[in-house]
Amino acid sequence: MKTILVKEVMVPLKDYATVYEDATLGDAMDALENAQAQFDKNRYHHRAILVCQRGTNKVLGKISQMDVIRSLEPNYSLLGETKPSAPMVFSPKFLLSIMDQYGLWLEPLKDICRKAEKQKAVDVMYQLTPGEYVKEDSGLNEAVHQLIMGHHQSLLVSRG
Numbered sequence: 001m002k003t004i005l006v007k008e009v010m011v012p013l014k015d016y017a018t019v020y021e022d023a024t025l026g027d028a029m030d031a032l033e034n035a036q037a038q039f040d041k042n043r044y045h046h047r048a049i050l051v052c053q054r055g056t057n058k059v060l061g062k063i064s065q066m067d068v069i070r071s072l073e074p075n076y077s078l079l080g081e082t083k084p085s086a087p088m089v090f091s092p093k094f095l096l097s098i099m100d101q102y103g104l105w106l107e108p109l110k111d112i113c114r115k116a117e118k119q120k121a122v123d124v125m126y127q128l129t130p131g132e133y134v135k136e137d138s139g140l141n142e143a144v145h146q147l148i149m150g151h152h153q154s155l156l157v158s159r160g
Contacts, residue, residue, distance in 0.1 A: 003139045003140070003141070004139065004140040005136070005137055005138065005139060005140065006134055006135070006136055006137070006138045006139070006140060006142075006143050006155075006157055007136035007137065007157060008140075009140060010136070010157045013050070013057065013059075015035070015038075016035060016050055017031045017032040017034070017035035017036070017048070017049045017050065018031060018035075018049065018050045018051070018052050018057075019031050019049060019050075019051055019052070019121050020051070020052055020053070020054040021051055021052070021053060021054065021060055021121065021122050022054070022120070023051070023120075023121045024117060024118055024119060024120060024121060025063075025068065025071060025116055025117055025118070025119045025120070025121055025124050026117030026118065027121065028049045028051075028063055028121045028124075029049075029068070029117070031049055032048075032049050047064065047065055047153065047154070048062050048063060048064045048065070048153065048154060049062070049063040049121070049125075050062055050063075050156075051063065051121050051122060051125045059128070059156060060122065060125070060127070061122070061125030061126055061127045061128060062125060062126060062128060062132075062154075062156075063121060063124050063125045063126075064126075064153055067124050067125065067126060068116075068124065071116055071119055071123075071124040072109075072112045072113065072116050073104050073105055073112065075102050075103055075104050076102075076104065078102050079098070079102060128156060129150075131146065131150045131152070132150065132152055132154075132155055132156060133155065133156050133157075133158045134146055134155045134156070134157055134158070135157075135158055135159075136157050136158065136159050143155055
């Protein structure tokens, strides 16, 4: 059986939603919308934006759907680390008590989104860990294993 290599199924950087480090979150969302409009409709749509260094195109970080949502309510920073290594289950009553205790989502969503679109992309992105990179000549089975074990949504394909 032929092994499928990661480079055979990856999305090239030129086709991905990217912004430079001086972009705003609004710019990043526009880049995502544009990339989705130009991407082959039969393939999986982009769900993240890569933040690149101007001049080198080196990937500095990634903005996921969850990062965008988290950025809308800055008071989440009061809770400390909110990215669990494994999914947690909380009761609806407990979740509501956290919202009340930390004053989460008190402003109208329209106002929150208007403020968030001016945030810098680098302030919203997270820096990728070594476990989120996979070599282009790796087998797809290895990449899938890496996704599952690392609880990642996607991997960056690297060369060299």
